Amino acid sequence: MIIEKFFNKWIMFFLILIPTCGVIFDEPYFITLATKVVILGIAGIGLNLALGYCGLISLGHAAFFGIGGYITGILSFHALNDEVLFSWPLAVSGSSEMLIIWPIAILVSALLSFIIGLLSLRTSGVYFIMITLAFAQMLYFFSISWPNYGGEDGLSIYMRNSFPMVNTMDPLSFYVISLFWLLFSIFISLRLINSPFGMTFQAIKQNEERVKSVGIETFKVKLLVFVISGTITGLAGSLYTDLNRFVSPTVLDWHTSGEIMVFVILGGMARLYGPLVGAAFFIALEQTLGSYTENWQFWLGLILILVILFARSGILGLFDKKLKYEK
Amino acid sequence: MTLILFFEQILNGIQFGTMLFLMSAGLTLIFGVMGLINLAHGSFYMIGAFSAALIAALTDSFWLALLASLAGAAIAGVLIEIIIIRHLYRRNHLDQVLATFALILLLSEGVRWCFGAFPLYLNIPDILNGTVPIFDNIIYSKYRLFIIFMGFLIALGLYILITKTRLGIRIRAGQNDRQMISALGVDISKLYTIVFAIGASLAGLSGAMIGAIQSVEVGMGEPILILAFVVIVIGGIGSIKGALVGSILVGVTDTIGRIFLPELLKVFMEPSNATSVGSSIGSMLIYILMALILIIKPSGLFGKS
Numbered sequence: 001m002i003i004e005k006f007f008n009k010w011i012m013f014f015l016i017l018i019p020t021c022g023v024i025f026d027e028p029y030f031i032t033l034a035t036k037v038v039i040l041g042i043a044g045i046g047l048n049l050a051l052g053y054c055g056l057i058s059l060g061h062a063a064f065f066g067i068g069g070y071i072t073g074i075l076s077f078h079a080l081n082d083e084v085l086f087s088w089p090l091a092v093s094g095s096s097e098m099l100i101i102w103p104i105a106i107l108v109s110a111l112l113s114f115i116i117g118l119l120s121l122r123t124s125g126v127y128f129i130m131i132t133l134a135f136a137q138m139l140y141f142f143s144i145s146w147p148n149y150g151g152e153d154g155l156s157i158y159m160r161n162s163f164p165m166v167n168t169m170d171p172l173s174f175y176v177i178s179l180f181w182l183l184f185s186i187f188i189s190l191r192l193i194n195s196p197f198g199m200t201f202q203a204i205k206q207n208e209e210r211v212k213s214v215g216i217e218t219f220k221v222k223l224l225v226f227v228i229s230g231t232i233t234g235l236a237g238s239l240y241t242d243l244n245r246f247v248s249p250t251v252l253d254w255h256t257s258g259e260i261m262v263f264v265i266l267g268g269m270a271r272l273y274g275p276l277v278g279a280a281f282f283i284a285l286e287q288t289l290g291s292y293t294e295n296w297q298f299w300l301g302l303i304l305i306l307v308i309l310f311a312r313s314g315i316l317g318l319f320d321k322k323l324k325y326e327k
Numbered sequence: 328m329t330l331i332l333f334f335e336q337i338l339n340g341i342q343f344g345t346m347l348f349l350m351s352a353g354l355t356l357i358f359g360v361m362g363l364i365n366l367a368h369g370s371f372y373m374i375g376a377f378s379a380a381l382i383a384a385l386t387d388s389f390w391l392a393l394l395a396s397l398a399g400a401a402i403a404g405v406l407i408e409i410i411i412i413r414h415l416y417r418r419n420h421l422d423q424v425l426a427t428f429a430l431i432l433l434l435s436e437g438v439r440w441c442f443g444a445f446p447l448y449l450n451i452p453d454i455l456n457g458t459v460p461i462f463d464n465i466i467y468s469k470y471r472l473f474i475i476f477m478g479f480l481i482a483l484g485l486y487i488l489i490t491k492t493r494l495g496i497r498i499r500a501g502q503n504d505r506q507m508i509s510a511l512g513v514d515i516s517k518l519y520t521i522v523f524a525i526g527a528s529l530a531g532l533s534g535a536m537i538g539a540i541q542s543v544e545v546g547m548g549e550p551i552l553i554l555a556f557v558v559i560v561i562g563g564i565g566s567i568k569g570a571l572v573g574s575i576l577v578g579v580t581d582t583i584g585r586i587f588l589p590e591l592l593k594v595f596m597e598p599s600n601a602t603s604v605g606s607s608i609g610s611m612l613i614y615i616l617m618a619l620i621l622i623i624k625p626s627g628l629f630g631k632s
Contacts, residue, residue, distance in 0.1 A: 057421050119618055122625045126364055126420060126564055130556045131621065137553050138614035145607045254553065258428045265425055295440050301433030308426045309414055 008273050014280075015182075019175050031171040032243070033287065037280045038178045039239045044263035044275025045185045046232030051261065052270035053193055054225045055205030056121075059257050060132030063116065063139050064109045064230040066252030068237025070143065071105045073155045073247035080157065096161045098168070098177075102238060109234020110227055117226035121219060133254055140252040154248025161242055168242070178239050185232050186272060192228070193272075201225045233260070266307060331465055336586050337579060342471045344578025345478020349533035350555040351562070351570040352485060353526025359565030360501045360522045361416050366427035367407075368530055368555065369548025370434040375400040375531020376538035376547060377438055380447040389452040393535055400531020401524045408523040413516065431549075439545045446542035449535065474536050481529065482571055489567065498522060502565065554581075557617050563630025572628060577613050584612035 015038070022030035043065050050056040078085050078094025085092045095101060120131045149155045160168040168174050192198045200221050203211045211218050241247040250256065259282070260275075267278030285303070289296035354368050378399025383392035411430065415423050451470050458466040489495040497518055500508040509515040534548065541547070558577050562569025589605030596604065620628065 051421070057424065059424060119621065123621065126358065127560060127621075127626070129364065129420060129424060130560050131617070133553065134557050134560065134614050134617055138611045141610040142607050145603075145610045147603050254549075258425075261425065262428070265421075295436040297432045298436035298440065301429040301431070301436065304429035305411060305426055305433070308418075308422050308429065309411075 011273050011276060015179065019172060023172060028171045031175050033283060035171065035175045035178050035243055037276070037283050038175070038182045039236050039243060040260070040263060040279040040283070041276035042178075042182050042185050042239070043233045043236035043260050044267070044279055045182075045189055045272075046229045046234075046236060047260050048229075048264050048270065048272075048275050049189055049192065049232070050226050050229035051264055052274070053198070053205065054201040054222060056222060056226060056229075057129050058120075058132040058226070058229075059129050059254065059261065060116065060120075060134075060136035061230065061233050061260050062252050062254060062256035063132075063136035064113055064234040065237035065240070065256055065260065066136075066139060066143070066247075066249075067112050068105045068109050068234030069241040069247040069251045070149070070155075070237075071108050071234075072101050072161065072238040072241040073157055074149055075101050075104065076157045076159075076161050077149065077155055080159070096159070098161045098163045098242070101161055102235065105238040106231055106235055109237070110231040113227045113230025113234070114223070117223045117230070121222050121226065133257065136252060136254055136257055140249055140254070143249040143252050150248070152249060154246055154250070156246050157241070158245065160245055174243065178243075181235060181239060182276070185235075188228075188232070189272060197221070197224075262304060266304075332586075334465055335467060336582050338467055338471065338475070340579030340582035341575060342475050342478075342578070343582055344575040345475050345482075346533045346537055347551065347554055347558055347578055348478055348571055348574035349481060349529045350551055351558040351574055352482075352567055353529045354555050355559045355562070355565055355567060355570045356498070356522055357526045358559070360498055361519050363412065363416060364420055364423045364427065365412075365526075366424060366552070367430035367434065368526065369552030370431055371400045371404060371527040371530040372534035372537075372548035372551060373438060373545065374403045374434070374534070375528070376449070376534035376543040377442055377447070378531065379535035379538060380449050380543045383449055384447075389450065389455075389539075392449065393532065396531045396535030397528045400534070401528035403531075404524045404527025405520055407527075408520050412523060413519070416519070435545050442545075444545065446544035447538075448542055449539040451539050470539070477532075477536065481532075485567060494521070554613070557613055559627070561617055561620050561627055563627030565631070566627070566629040569627055569629030576616070580616055581609075581613050585609040588612070 015034070018034045019031045022028060022034070043061070046064070047058065047061045050058055050061075075085070075094045076096045079096040080094070083094070085094050095104075116132065116135045120128055120135065123131060143149075144152050160174065162168055163173075163177060166173045166177070168177070193202065200211065200216060204218050204221060208218055211221075237251060240251065263275045263278035263282060265278065266281050267274030267276065282300075285300060286296060289299050293299075350368065350372060353371075354365060357363050357365050357368075375396035379392035379396040382395035383389060386392075407430065411426065415426055418426075455470040455473050457469055459469050459472065460466050487495075489498060497508065497513055500513070501515070501518060501522075505515065508518075530548075533551075534543075537551075538547070554577060558573040559570055560573075561576065562571070562573030585606060586609075588609040589602045592601035592605045624630075
């Protein structure tokens with residue numbers, strides 16, 4: 001644990017170092033990459049709560065990532081075109097203010113994860129994995145066949161949404177905004193896992209029957225974890241749309257779910273900074289291997305299989321021999 | 328006119344369902360016997376289609392190509408089972424999901440490496456080209472009828488294999504109690520390899536047959552893989568009967584929904600709106616069906632609770 005904490009300090013150091021280098025050497029691309037890592041890290045931190053700490057293997061977190069992304073895209077699309085979003089029962093117009101978009105994205109992702117959780121958590125084991133996957137696919141196909149927002153081609157927003165007093169088009173400013181949300185989600189996770197509620201959902205991961213037998217309604221606990229988890233991932237999706245100024249059905253694709261899961265596993269499950277390290281490793285791999293070969297995903301697959309077969313506690317686990325992988 | 332269209336769409340649905348069955352039978356068998364979630368099952372569908380396209384290009388024979396799809400997918404299945412999958416049986420579901428997800432990346436990119444990114448095409452043989460009259464005025468594609476026929480033939484074959492043969496008894500025993508049958512002297516790891524190869528070859532065959540209607544390309548297995556998951560969730564995981572019922576249900580619902588929902592909505596909506604809303608909801612219909620079935624029976628239609 002001590003080694004992991006030491007390592008976590010280094011991670012924070014790098015989070016500041018990399019964009020600073022980007023500014024000094026005038027390489028805005030570095031900052032954009034770092035922002036991408038931070039945002040994907042947030043998505044992973046969201047999933048880690050459900051997957052790593054509560055043992056809910058959700059293969060459908062793309063649904064939340066995507067809905068956050070689409071909400072952001074749609075709101076700012078309407079604001080840009082000056083159309084009302086819908087006129088009944090209340091006339092609601094779009095918005096390009098992050099301070100308005102975030103709460104809406106959070107609310108909608110929370111609502112969606114509540115609905116999906118309510119239905120999926122009736123099941124467990126393999127059924128749960130497949131149902132979460134199927135719900136995400138449902139939204140994916142919906143986004144493809146719904147023509148109003150670009151369908152398969154996706155939706156471009158030409159300007160990043162705005163934040164008071166800040167020029168969000170400046171890479172560094174947007175990085176700082178994303179970093180804020182990263183720290184916030186790490187803080188929330190930390191507070192959660194050390195709270196009595198957190199003890200309960202970690203106990204559920206170990207042995208649900210026992211938790212039930214002391215009189216706790218595990219369904220409600222799992223649902224709440226799932227909602228919090230989905231909401232954090234949804235927020236990451238909202239930032240991701242702003243980063244790319246584009247959202248397409250790809251964010252809802254099940255590969256996205258798989259990738260978010262990969263961040264969590266590569267970094268090390270149930271470790272607070274694990275998903276961030278995983279996302280950083282993933283992006284680094286994409287950048288380095290991708291520059292040599294088009295088929296970089298082949299090597300990604302190979303590395304993943306090796307990690308799963310041999311290094312079961314992830315990258316952070318390599319630095320922390322004392323904590324063995326638990327089943 | 329509408330009745331003919333309806334009948335035709337029902338047949339299309341059944342044809343789609345039988346292909347789904349070939350995929351989901353293997354998936355459900357592999358899960359039932361080995362307890363493995365195999366996300367990479369769609370890759371065998373792709374491998375089967377590519378083997379068929381390769382042999383068809385070399386020999387110009389559709390029938391050899393179909394055989395090649397069975398053989399190619401089975402060989403790939405055996406190799407992958409021995410090298411990777413075998414180590415996953417004792418692991419938890421999460422490890423299985425991730426490892427097989429990684430396998431998808433590996434196999435898809437591997438195939439792209441070998442065959443390039445352009446789609447290949449498989450030609451339907453002359454005997455199966457064209458249409459055939461079914462009733463007075465209903466004509467239907469011969470090839471699609473052939474697919475339905477093959478699907479039911481294989482369902483029958485699987486039924487006989489599972490219920491009447493020695494291998495089938497072992498498979499069923501493996502589903503019930505793994506430890507017991509290995510204690511009774513059955514070579515369990517060989518049995519697992521055989522079951523995996525059967526599943527893979529069925530997926531490969533369906534890939535080749537669908538490949539002749541659509542195109543043979545990298546990633547073709549993924550949409551149908553997820554539908555196969557929906558099927559086995561509806562039918563009950565581990566149940567082949569459930570897979571058959573689920574496949575036909577999903578196949579027909581999906582086909583009918585996509586065609587008729589827009590038409591239905593046109594009754595009380597503007598045509599242009601009805602088309603977009605209808606097709607959007609149509610594409611979600613099977614997932615709604617799945618959610619409904621799960622609310623009523625969380626372990627699927629034929630699953631053990």
